[in-house]
Amino acid sequence: MPRHAAHALALALAGLPLAAQSPQPTPPTTAGVLAATTAADWRPLDAENTLVMEVAGGSVVIELSAAFAPGHAANVRALVREGFFDGLTVNRVQDNYVVQWGDGEEDEAKSRVPKVGKAALPAEFDRPAAGLPFTPNPDGDVYAPEAGWSGGFPAARDPKTGRAWMIHCYGVLGAGRGNTADSGGGAQLFVVTGHSPRHLDRNITAFGRVMKGIEHLTSLPRGTGPLGFYEKAEQRVPIRRVRMVADLPEAERPKLEVLRTDTDSFRALIEARRHRHEEWFLDPVGKVEVCNVPLPVREAKPAR
Amino acid sequence: MPRHAAHALALALAGLPLAAQSPQPTPPTTAGVLAATTAADWRPLDAENTLVMEVAGGSVVIELSAAFAPGHAANVRALVREGFFDGLTVNRVQDNYVVQWGDGEEDEAKSRVPKVGKAALPAEFDRPAAGLPFTPNPDGDVYAPEAGWSGGFPAARDPKTGRAWMIHCYGVLGAGRGNTADSGGGAQLFVVTGHSPRHLDRNITAFGRVMKGIEHLTSLPRGTGPLGFYEKAEQRVPIRRVRMVADLPEAERPKLEVLRTDTDSFRALIEARRHRHEEWFLDPVGKVEVCNVPLPVREAKPAR
Numbered sequence: 001m002p003r004h005a006a007h008a009l010a011l012a013l014a015g016l017p018l019a020a021q022s023p024q025p026t027p028p029t030t031a032g033v034l035a036a037t038t039a040a041d042w043r044p045l046d047a048e049n050t051l052v053m054e055v056a057g058g059s060v061v062i063e064l065s066a067a068f069a070p071g072h073a074a075n076v077r078a079l080v081r082e083g084f085f086d087g088l089t090v091n092r093v094q095d096n097y098v099v100q101w102g103d104g105e106e107d108e109a110k111s112r113v114p115k116v117g118k119a120a121l122p123a124e125f126d127r128p129a130a131g132l133p134f135t136p137n138p139d140g141d142v143y144a145p146e147a148g149w150s151g152g153f154p155a156a157r158d159p160k161t162g163r164a165w166m167i168h169c170y171g172v173l174g175a176g177r178g179n180t181a182d183s184g185g186g187a188q189l190f191v192v193t194g195h196s197p198r199h200l201d202r203n204i205t206a207f208g209r210v211m212k213g214i215e216h217l218t219s220l221p222r223g224t225g226p227l228g229f230y231e232k233a234e235q236r237v238p239i240r241r242v243r244m245v246a247d248l249p250e251a252e253r254p255k256l257e258v259l260r261t262d263t264d265s266f267r268a269l270i271e272a273r274r275h276r277h278e279e280w281f282l283d284p285v286g287k288v289e290v291c292n293v294p295l296p297v298r299e300a301k302p303a304r
Numbered sequence: 305m306p307r308h309a310a311h312a313l314a315l316a317l318a319g320l321p322l323a324a325q326s327p328q329p330t331p332p333t334t335a336g337v338l339a340a341t342t343a344a345d346w347r348p349l350d351a352e353n354t355l356v357m358e359v360a361g362g363s364v365v366i367e368l369s370a371a372f373a374p375g376h377a378a379n380v381r382a383l384v385r386e387g388f389f390d391g392l393t394v395n396r397v398q399d400n401y402v403v404q405w406g407d408g409e410e411d412e413a414k415s416r417v418p419k420v421g422k423a424a425l426p427a428e429f430d431r432p433a434a435g436l437p438f439t440p441n442p443d444g445d446v447y448a449p450e451a452g453w454s455g456g457f458p459a460a461r462d463p464k465t466g467r468a469w470m471i472h473c474y475g476v477l478g479a480g481r482g483n484t485a486d487s488g489g490g491a492q493l494f495v496v497t498g499h500s501p502r503h504l505d506r507n508i509t510a511f512g513r514v515m516k517g518i519e520h521l522t523s524l525p526r527g528t529g530p531l532g533f534y535e536k537a538e539q540r541v542p543i544r545r546v547r548m549v550a551d552l553p554e555a556e557r558p559k560l561e562v563l564r565t566d567t568d569s570f571r572a573l574i575e576a577r578r579h580r581h582e583e584w585f586l587d588p589v590g591k592v593e594v595c596n597v598p599l600p601v602r603e604a605k606p607a608r
Contacts, residue, residue, distance in 0.1 A: 143589070195500050199589045203587050219397075219525055281503075292503065
């Protein structure tokens with residue numbers, strides 16, 4: 001439709017004076033918006049808050065958000081630095097839900113005990129909205145009074161309570177917990193790998209997202225036990241090692257850049273996703289839901 | 305919170321006369337609602353509209369909806385019956401989007417030509433809402449004026465236009481197409497395997513859903529070419545054979561039952577998903593988005 005409509009409009013304008021025949025602006029598309037970004041629209045990964053997890057298939061790069069959950073980000077950093085995750089396993093691969101890793105040992109007496117990091121922390125389900133940048137999605141949200149983006153992460157706010165929280169979109173990282181709020185902390189982590197389970201919002205501490213390599217988690221065999229846990233210990237997928245980017249030698253660091261979500265370029269991207277002007281689209285849609293806006297990540301250009 | 309709230313309420317009632325102290329009803333949960341269903345709440349698969357696709361990992365059972373797209377359902381049935389899909393391949397596995405199959409041959413002159421079924425059909429993006437059962441989701445929707453369920457499929461309606469269409473939730477089947485509306489038809493099929501790409505609604509003919517075995521598609525290696533296509537022919541995943549359930553010997557037919565979506569039981573399930581009363585939930589949420597309500601499928605009990 002968009003192409004056809006533009007064509008019809010061009011025909012209609014054919015009889016107008018020349019001054020009115022300025023060329024039709026090309027409707028923005030995702031590709032066009034990204035091509036028009038400048039270096040200032042992008043930021044590097046936060047090396048002190050990004051981990052690289054090596055599993056059989058390759059490396060998974062996950063950025064933590066200290067803005068949303070400072071305690072959890074610091075604790076995961078401490079756990080990574082003491083080598084807590086090295087040699088542990090991916091234990092749960094539940095289709096259309098999550099991939100979860102940590103100590104797969106069911107006998108608590110035998111499970112690995114953190115030496116520096118903590119096994120559990122108070123929840124950080126939400127935080128004050130004040131002080132947090134926020135780019136709203138103009139099309140509303142089923143779950144939250146306001147949905148949008150903050151610091152490169154999907155986020156929501158409630159103006160009545162003045163609170164903000166990270167949204168469980170595809171690829172978001174959370175801290176598994178038991179039945180009490182203070183039973184999480186980051187020793188068990190999960191990534192969302194299905195339709196965004198928004199019922200987890202504010203029920204669990206969400207505090208990061210996968211920046212690269214999610215396919216090494218999402219293509220794993222599904223677990224056949226309850227909740228998608230692997231039924232046999234030998235089915236668990238080994239985690240070779242996890243390192244903070246800041247601790248890796250320069251040559252081993254992922255050179256990724258993230259599109260800033262408080263920029264005109266990102267606002268243009270939202271519009272390009274609300275109104276689909278790619279040739280393939282016959283109906284330009286006109287709306288977008290928060291988890292259907294991609295949060296672009298690119299390889300940084302080599303320094304000159 | 306729900307357990308705590310119930311406890312607080314019980315304490316508040318302690319001083320009331322005995323007649324008012326009837327036991328608190330257990331708040332409904334998904335498990336409780338399903339346990340309370342009766343045989344009449346379930347229907348068998350529609351054998352004339354359900355196909356079984358055998359890939360390396362196992363069998364994928366997909367029910368087509370003749371109600372939403374009679375032309376596409378009939379054409380896929382014809383294609384299956386002539387063996388069109390047997391020996392073709394899964395060609396596209398795009399993370400957080402779709403798995404797509406059909407003839408992977410890029411040279412049109414060499415691609416398989418249907419003998420009985422048609423290579424392309426007019427689109428069936430939507431249909432009249434009149435005559436279609438519809439159970440609405442009370443919590444609204446970002447994309448559609450009304451979202452809900454019809455005949456066991458996620459669906460939407462627009463009261464102004466009187467049209468209805470199938471929603472692209474996780475697991476929904478669609479007919480791949482080129483840039484024109486009449487370039488689909490079912491010779492190329494895809495299943496949604498990520499966050500529901502609702503921008504596809506009414507841009508493509510959605511007309512079925514996976515009832516069992518989606519993990520045999522979702523755990524496939526991701527394609528590394530543009531749009532998640534496999535870059536090399538040898539990466540494509542063979543489709544051993546596809547059969548309609550009606551054409552299978554009785555012993556080979558999947559014995560599945562689908563919860564009817566026009567029942568009080570399904571309406572109770574919606575409520576159980578809107579208000580999460582499982583012990584794990586600290587915040588009962590209070591809302592649900594259409595693609596976060598499961599559409600239960602179970603193994604039928606053996607006939608006596």
